[in-house]
Amino acid sequence: MFPDVALTTDEKARYVQLAHGLVRDTLQEYDVYNGAQQRQVSKVRWKLVKSRENIAVYKDRAFDSKDYLSNVHRGLASGHDLGPGFSSGTSSLSQRNSSSSSSSSLSAVMLDSIPAEEWSLPKLLMVGTLSGTLDDVMYGLTTPDVGLILLKAFYAQDEVIDGQVLAQIHGPTPTEPYRFLGLKWLVKGNPPAVNALVTPRDLVLLETTGILDHPTTGERIGYFLMHSVSLLECPELSKKAAVRGRISSCYIFKELSPSVVDVYMKGYVEASGKIADAVAIISATNGLLCCWKAVVCSQSKKLAWALRTKYSEEKRRRTRQSSAAEDIVTRLNQSSDVCGMCSKTFKMYSRVAHCQLCDEAMCSRCRVTMKLGFVQSKSKDLLLKNVTTCKRCILATNQQSTFAIAQQEVMLGRFGALIQSSSSTNDITSNAETSLALTAASDDSFFDMRETKAMHT
Numbered sequence: 300m301f302p303d304v305a306l307t308t309d310e311k312a313r314y315v316q317l318a319h320g321l322v323r324d325t326l327q328e329y330d331v332y333n334g335a336q337q338r339q340v341s342k343v344r345w346k347l348v349k350s351r352e353n354i355a356v357y358k359d360r361a362f363d364s365k366d367y368l369s370n371v372h373r374g375l376a377s378g379h380d381l382g383p384g385f386s387s388g389t390s391s392l393s394q395r396n397s398s399s400s401s402s403s404s405l406s407a408v409m410l411d412s413i414p415a416e417e418w419s420l421p422k423l424l425m426v427g428t429l430s431g432t433l434d435d436v437m438y439g440l441t442t443p444d445v446g447l448i449l450l451k452a453f454y455a456q457d458e459v460i461d462g463q464v465l466a467q468i469h470g471p472t473p474t475e476p477y478r479f480l481g482l483k484w485l486v487k488g489n490p491p492a493v494n495a496l497v498t499p500r501d502l503v504l505l506e507t508t509g510i511l512d513h514p515t516t517g518e519r520i521g522y523f524l525m526h527s528v529s530l531l532e533c534p535e536l537s538k539k540a541a542v543r544g545r546i547s548s549c550y551i552f553k554e555l556s557p558s559v560v561d562v563y564m565k566g567y568v569e570a571s572g573k574i575a576d577a578v579a580i581i582s583a584t585n586g587l588l589c590c591w592k593a594v595v596c597s598q599s600k601k602l603a604w605a606l607r608t609k610y611s612e613e614k615r616r617r618t619r620q621s622s623a624a625e626d627i628v629t630r631l632n633q634s635s636d637v638c639g640m641c642s643k644t645f646k647m648y649s650r651v652a653h654c655q656l657c658d659e660a661m662c663s664r665c666r667v668t669m670k671l672g673f674v675q676s677k678s679k680d681l682l683l684k685n686v687t688t689c690k691r692c693i694l695a696t697n698q699q700s701t702f703a704i705a706q707q708e709v710m711l712g713r714f715g716a717l718i719q720s721s722s723s724t725n726d727i728t729s730n731a732e733t734s735l736a737l738t739a740a741s742d743d744s745f746f747d748m749r750e751t752k753a754m755h756t
Contacts, residue, residue, distance in 0.1 A: 301533045304466040304482055311468045314528075318480055318507045322522045325549035326513075329563040332426070345424055349584045351591050354427030354562055356584045358420075420580060423548070425564035425587060431594035433510065433554045434701040437477040437521045438600065439593035441508045441705075443470055443714045446674030448485070449681045453672045454596035457589035458582070460499065461486040461679075465533065469507075471714050476705035477521075480507040484533055486541055487586060497582075500544035500570060503533045521552035521560075523590070527569075545569035550590060562590060598697050603671045604704050605696050606686060609656060640665035640689055654689040656696075661689050 306314070332338060345357035429436060439455075442448045445462055452459035467481040483506050489497045505526045513520050527545040535543040548566025555561050568583035637644050639659030645651055652666050653659065666687055673682045708714070 304532050329551045357424045359422040427562050429560045433521050435594045435597040436552050436560050438701045438705050439596035440523050441477045443479045446678050450672045450674050455589045455592040458488045460488045471709045473706050473709050476709050478509040499541045501541040523550040542571050544571050602696050635660045638662040652687050656688050656692040
């Protein structure tokens with residue numbers, strides 16, 4: 300849709316500092332909520348808009364967006380640093396841009412990104428918990444390329460129908476596989492009930508994800524920022540195609556226990572155009588609740604990774620054997636009269652399925668069929684496939700290290716060539732078996748699998 304945006308070194312530094320200030324400001328507010336406020340939401344100030352499981356979204360009864368902006372400006376001017384964990388280099392960039400000339404340039408970015416007038420919709424607050432690990436949440440939310448943008452939209456049902464990475468400033472690395480900082484263009488659809496009446500909204504925004512160490516406690520903190528910016532390279536589309544919206548929201552995630560993640564978000568959404576406030580609030584809330592299914596997205600991506608790895612390894616084995624006959628013999632040898640999970644005896648004419656990961660025979664009660672999405676790098680083709688597996692393999696896949704899988708994707712060059720010393724790379728892929736597994740999982744011929752449906756955006 301739009302050409303890639305070429306940023307100068309100074310522009311990159313200012314965007315990094317802007318993201319840094321917004322994340323820091325939200326982290327400070329989270330610390331107040333988690334400490335002095337004792338994790339309590341004032342019912343006098345905040346009105347509940349929507350809740351899903353253990354997450355609730357509130358709107359400010361009497362809001363003032365200028366307070367929010369002034370807090371961000373004060374944070375940027377203070378020069379406080381989140382440390383080297385923020386986007387690998389934020390600290391040094393912040394120090395280099397502490398001069399008055401850089402401060403004035405950054406203020407210009409802020410004023411251009413969020414006009415001085417108040418937002419027409421109230422500030423939104425999200426608090427609650429997710430079941431899973433911090434790595435699960437961040438793996439599910441991180442989208443460094445357009446394929447993953449659409450894959451997350453499929454799992455999270457966040458109404459994103461198109462998107463583009465306009466510029467990447469920082470990308471994932473083997474040591475920080477959830478890291479991303481760059482500019483994106485997103486198109487958000489509407490709930491089915493109003494889809495015929497409301498024009499889609501598009502957003503041009505600065506986005507960053509990653510994990511940092513808390514400046515005082517040292518705890519691992521996940522962050523996810525979306526903040527609208529204005530770019531000459533991305534003018535507004537015709538009103539019939541999409542109405543340009545605005546957003547400024549930042550999420551903070553922290554593990555409360557090995558299986559519970561705390562969620563905190565504050566921000567604004569501006570729908571623009573002629574749309575009732577009530578509809579705009581609901582639509583904004585639905586979009587901001589994207590984190591609700593972050594763990595589901597992560598687990599689905601891990602299962603897809605396991606299937607892709609198995610398929611690629613089988614293909615390499617068949618290539619070495621120059622025949623598929625042995626695979627047929629193997630499947631016949633695995634035929635069983637009983638379910639491999641519960642040992643139930645199959646009756647004549649029973650519908651027997653085999654797990655696509657372990658090939659065990661399964662009865663109807665022990666198998667799970669789900670729709671998984673598969674994407675290729677820099678492609679908008681989202682391929683959907685109904686996959687049948689046993690519950691044991693699903694549990695085993697969920698228990699695999701999310702960080703290790705995300706790291707392997709980076710090592711494969713999924714997000715571009717690695718710029719890294721050979722010694723560091725050898726530390727990460729320390730044996731030939733790991734390297735072999737990575738090569739197997741990179742086989743794009745997986746997309747030739749039958750019964751796969753292509754969705755073109």
